[in-house]
Amino acid sequence: MSTHMEKFFEPESIAIVGASATPHKPGNDVIRNILANGYEGKLYLVNPKGGEILGIKVHRAVSDLPEGIDLAVVILPARANPRAVRDCASRGIKAIVLAAGGFAEVDADGESLQEELKEAIRETGVRVLGPNTSGHTSTPHRFTSSFFPLGALPKGPISYIAQTGNFATHTMRYIKSAEHFGVARVAGLGNKIDLDECDILEYYARDPETKAICVYLESFKRPRLFLDLAGKVTRKKPVILLKGGSSAGGSRAAVAHTAALASDDRIIEGALRQAGICRIHKYSHLFLAAKALAMMPLPEGNRVSFLAPSGAMLVCLTDFCEKHLSLRVPPVEEETRARLQEISPPFIRMRNPVDIWASATVHGVAYGYREGMEAVLKDPNIDAVVPVLLLTDETGVPSLDFIVELAEKYPQKPIYVTSSGQKKHMEAAKDFLEPRGVPTFPLIEDPFEILDILCRCRKALETPWRPR
Amino acid sequence: MSTHMEKFFEPESIAIVGASATPHKPGNDVIRNILANGYEGKLYLVNPKGGEILGIKVHRAVSDLPEGIDLAVVILPARANPRAVRDCASRGIKAIVLAAGGFAEVDADGESLQEELKEAIRETGVRVLGPNTSGHTSTPHRFTSSFFPLGALPKGPISYIAQTGNFATHTMRYIKSAEHFGVARVAGLGNKIDLDECDILEYYARDPETKAICVYLESFKRPRLFLDLAGKVTRKKPVILLKGGSSAGGSRAAVAHTAALASDDRIIEGALRQAGICRIHKYSHLFLAAKALAMMPLPEGNRVSFLAPSGAMLVCLTDFCEKHLSLRVPPVEEETRARLQEISPPFIRMRNPVDIWASATVHGVAYGYREGMEAVLKDPNIDAVVPVLLLTDETGVPSLDFIVELAEKYPQKPIYVTSSGQKKHMEAAKDFLEPRGVPTFPLIEDPFEILDILCRCRKALETPWRPR
Numbered sequence: 001m002s003t004h005m006e007k008f009f010e011p012e013s014i015a016i017v018g019a020s021a022t023p024h025k026p027g028n029d030v031i032r033n034i035l036a037n038g039y040e041g042k043l044y045l046v047n048p049k050g051g052e053i054l055g056i057k058v059h060r061a062v063s064d065l066p067e068g069i070d071l072a073v074v075i076l077p078a079r080a081n082p083r084a085v086r087d088c089a090s091r092g093i094k095a096i097v098l099a100a101g102g103f104a105e106v107d108a109d110g111e112s113l114q115e116e117l118k119e120a121i122r123e124t125g126v127r128v129l130g131p132n133t134s135g136h137t138s139t140p141h142r143f144t145s146s147f148f149p150l151g152a153l154p155k156g157p158i159s160y161i162a163q164t165g166n167f168a169t170h171t172m173r174y175i176k177s178a179e180h181f182g183v184a185r186v187a188g189l190g191n192k193i194d195l196d197e198c199d200i201l202e203y204y205a206r207d208p209e210t211k212a213i214c215v216y217l218e219s220f221k222r223p224r225l226f227l228d229l230a231g232k233v234t235r236k237k238p239v240i241l242l243k244g245g246s247s248a249g250g251s252r253a254a255v256a257h258t259a260a261l262a263s264d265d266r267i268i269e270g271a272l273r274q275a276g277i278c279r280i281h282k283y284s285h286l287f288l289a290a291k292a293l294a295m296m297p298l299p300e301g302n303r304v305s306f307l308a309p310s311g312a313m314l315v316c317l318t319d320f321c322e323k324h325l326s327l328r329v330p331p332v333e334e335e336t337r338a339r340l341q342e343i344s345p346p347f348i349r350m351r352n353p354v355d356i357w358a359s360a361t362v363h364g365v366a367y368g369y370r371e372g373m374e375a376v377l378k379d380p381n382i383d384a385v386v387p388v389l390l391l392t393d394e395t396g397v398p399s400l401d402f403i404v405e406l407a408e409k410y411p412q413k414p415i416y417v418t419s420s421g422q423k424k425h426m427e428a429a430k431d432f433l434e435p436r437g438v439p440t441f442p443l444i445e446d447p448f449e450i451l452d453i454l455c456r457c458r459k460a461l462e463t464p465w466r467p468r
Numbered sequence: 469m470s471t472h473m474e475k476f477f478e479p480e481s482i483a484i485v486g487a488s489a490t491p492h493k494p495g496n497d498v499i500r501n502i503l504a505n506g507y508e509g510k511l512y513l514v515n516p517k518g519g520e521i522l523g524i525k526v527h528r529a530v531s532d533l534p535e536g537i538d539l540a541v542v543i544l545p546a547r548a549n550p551r552a553v554r555d556c557a558s559r560g561i562k563a564i565v566l567a568a569g570g571f572a573e574v575d576a577d578g579e580s581l582q583e584e585l586k587e588a589i590r591e592t593g594v595r596v597l598g599p600n601t602s603g604h605t606s607t608p609h610r611f612t613s614s615f616f617p618l619g620a621l622p623k624g625p626i627s628y629i630a631q632t633g634n635f636a637t638h639t640m641r642y643i644k645s646a647e648h649f650g651v652a653r654v655a656g657l658g659n660k661i662d663l664d665e666c667d668i669l670e671y672y673a674r675d676p677e678t679k680a681i682c683v684y685l686e687s688f689k690r691p692r693l694f695l696d697l698a699g700k701v702t703r704k705k706p707v708i709l710l711k712g713g714s715s716a717g718g719s720r721a722a723v724a725h726t727a728a729l730a731s732d733d734r735i736i737e738g739a740l741r742q743a744g745i746c747r748i749h750k751y752s753h754l755f756l757a758a759k760a761l762a763m764m765p766l767p768e769g770n771r772v773s774f775l776a777p778s779g780a781m782l783v784c785l786t787d788f789c790e791k792h793l794s795l796r797v798p799p800v801e802e803e804t805r806a807r808l809q810e811i812s813p814p815f816i817r818m819r820n821p822v823d824i825w826a827s828a829t830v831h832g833v834a835y836g837y838r839e840g841m842e843a844v845l846k847d848p849n850i851d852a853v854v855p856v857l858l859l860t861d862e863t864g865v866p867s868l869d870f871i872v873e874l875a876e877k878y879p880q881k882p883i884y885v886t887s888s889g890q891k892k893h894m895e896a897a898k899d900f901l902e903p904r905g906v907p908t909f910p911l912i913e914d915p916f917e918i919l920d921i922l923c924r925c926r927k928a929l930e931t932p933w934r935p936r
């Protein structure tokens with residue numbers, strides 16, 4: 001299949017067709033993005049005016065370019081796209097990103113223009129991402145075709161397939177400024193005139209830089225192939241999917257967004273489950289689950305221990321895990337229980353979940369949480385540990401190095417952190433822990449919602465794939 | 469019933485029995501808390517050492533106090549509590565808070581001590597909150613009996629009943645430092661030896677300072693009475709309840725926490741619904757829903773409009789509202805639609821939900837959101853509006869005064885704000901909007917989860933109560 005995918009994600013040379021000297025124009029921002037990411041291949045610019053942009057020579061026409069450039073990023077008005085495709089093809093370019101909107105997603109004129117574009121692609125045999133895409137990203141190859149000013153993008157193990165431009169625009173801005181994890185590849189599918197989710201998924205499946213795959217789709221272009229590919233890849237790498245348009249209202253919104261047609265959601269549900277795809281229902285989980293996957297191992301199972309400075313939180317979170325999620329909060333070994341009792345004043349009978357209030361307030365927050373976390377991390381009945389940190393001036397705010405050390409010492413068990421107390425300390429904890437590889441979550445229920453998702457991913461990894 | 473409740477929540481004089489001169493001791497922190505809140509009644513301190521604490525004269529014994537003080541807060545070891553109750557009673561004190569733990573929640577010795585305490589209460593006829601309570605709060609009367617150092621507490625319309633100390637300790641710290649809303653009354657029930665949720669609920673029902681009631685319970689001491697009281701109050705004021713111990717594991721945790729016995733959750737579910745109580749399942753919603761109730765009117769119904777800078781968010785949030793919650797995202801009037809179209813470039817066909825990306829990026833974020841929000845706020849088909857703000861350097865970060873102005877101009881329709889983009893701008897938006905009465909939420913799904921809860925409260929308000 002996708003013999004040209006490497007040219008999209010690992011290009012040794014790139015041409016920007018429609019490069020602009022004007023700051024804040026897409027044709028300028030895309031160059032700045034590529035430079036900011038430290039792209040090490042050859043970069044060619046094309047604009048009829050010639051001259052230089054940002055110190056790089058500008059070619060007046062595609063026909064002036066050398067033969068065989070790997071990838072062209074075309075940032076021209078919709079009407080100019082069919083011609084640009086033919087021009088690029090004639091210089092031996094086989095991989096093309098088309099940024100312009102104004103095609104089938106808009107009106108009848110756009111539809112006929114899209115037909116014209118299809119014809120150009122068919123005739124020339126090039127592969128096209130888009131049109132109407134805000135771009136794609138490949139941090140291992142230090143570049144992005146995004147024209148939204150993003151600067152340097154953090155490198156990491158998560159790859160996205162997105163039937164939306166968000167993961168090249170404001171959601172990427174959010175991830176970069178708030179979530180401290182990095183991405184490997186990102187593909188904004190746009191109108192899917194040629195490349196679709198199957199091509200990208202097939203590439204991510206064999207991509208050593210991609211450890212987990214997060215997908216946002218409003219439609220399946222080749223559903224049968226997608227499920228077959230997914231059925232194989234989910235046995236090796238987690239695949240998390242948010243399918244937009246699963247309600248009647250959502251379907252109508254999806255038609256307005258990407259002209260995606262509704263499918264019967266119940267049929268989809270079963271097929272996705274069979275393929276081992278972990279379906280999610282919150283947009284926010286596309287980055288919270290990604291963060292957890294980027295920073296921590298997959299949990300081996302659904303048996304969770306948590307420590308909280310509050311009996312009420314223990315009760316409510318246990319209810320939440322067992323009644324609303326598929327997590328279990330099991331008893332721990334007697335040895336573990338004895339150790340928990342040892343670190344606590346005697347008036348609380350320690351168990352899982354762990355009431356750490358007394359230990360933390362009597363012996364100090366760092367002592368209580370460190371010893372308590374280590375006890376349950378060691379326990380063979382526990383697959384993941386969630387400390388709900390107590391962070392107030394009154395109880396003392398310790399250095400959180402001990403959590404980073406525990407994460408290093410027990411690399412097979414995920415630790416997700418959340419907290420209660422003063423906002424400033426909670427934010428400082430996030431800013432300290434996440435760059436050191438320990439994920440944190442805003443509300444105390446969030447880490448459990450994410451654990452539940454990743455337990456489903458684990459299950460798929462362990463279930464043999466039986467093609468239909 | 470609770471003829472003494474005013475003495476608890478509106479005392480004109482308070483005695484601290486067990487006042488301490490040592491900073492950071494509960495018997496000292498409670499005095500500081502009362503002073504920090506500007507209590508205007510008379511404050512008496514009792515400690516056998518006499519002298520002065522924080523400039524206030526200390527009486528050596530309860531018997532030295534004047535007759536008829538309204539409320540005593542006893543901060544003495546468990547063993548000293550029965551005697552303290554009798555001493556207070558003999559000075560005409562009829563309302564007593566007992567802070568000490570170490571009773572039935574601990575062991576057999578504690579149980580027999582609790583029996584002794586019960587006997588003292590029965591014989592003297594005093595009313596007792598606790599024991600094992602971290603205190604109660606009454607901001608209209610500018611005091612708290614909490615011994616966790618909290619400083620001045622923000623006054624507002626929300627009252628809590630809590631079978632946990634959190635709402636006098638770290639959760640109150642969180643609310644105070646992060647959530648910008650105020651409370652009226654808070655009661656930590658402790659072991660409920662005398663006063664229970666029914667006494668407090670009955671007082672809140674007739675309390676003009678209480679606009680809405682949030683409850684955390686692990687057991688119902690008088691279930692039938694509680695449901696009867698709730699059935700009446702929910703027709704006037706929203707009652708939101710988190711019931712801890714609804715799962716098998718949660719029940720076990722509740723026994724460890726407050727010795728609460730499990731009930732059949734299915735029976736509870738139906739009875740609570742019939743009484744118009746809005747049941748929630750996340751601890752975090754105890755303060756997120758409270759914030760929404762404190763700052764905004766109840767929605768008139770479940771018809772929501774939202775504006776987002778992303779087609780994908782519109783699709784996913786519509787799915788979330790219609791498939792996972794009981795909210796609707798209805799079409800708007802043609803006049804509204806025309807106005808939305810007017811403020812947007814023509815290449816997006818505007819509707820509800822509102823794709824504000826083009827308008828905000830072409831005409832400016834403030835213009836797009838202000839005009840778009842006003843259009844849907846005016847629409848008779850819409851009960852609540854959620855803007856998902858676009859906050860990035862690249863698209864420009866406007867002053868958010870316009871949202872405060874819209875909230876004032878349309879006081880009958882709740883506005884809940886969330887956002888996408890850069891973390892620092894999202895935090896600044898929260899810190900700007902919430903002190904001005906507009907609630908914000910961390911993840912884009914959160915405002916919808918809260919709206920769903922408050923729509924259920926509205927429904928209860930409108931359903932006539934039929935006692936069983």
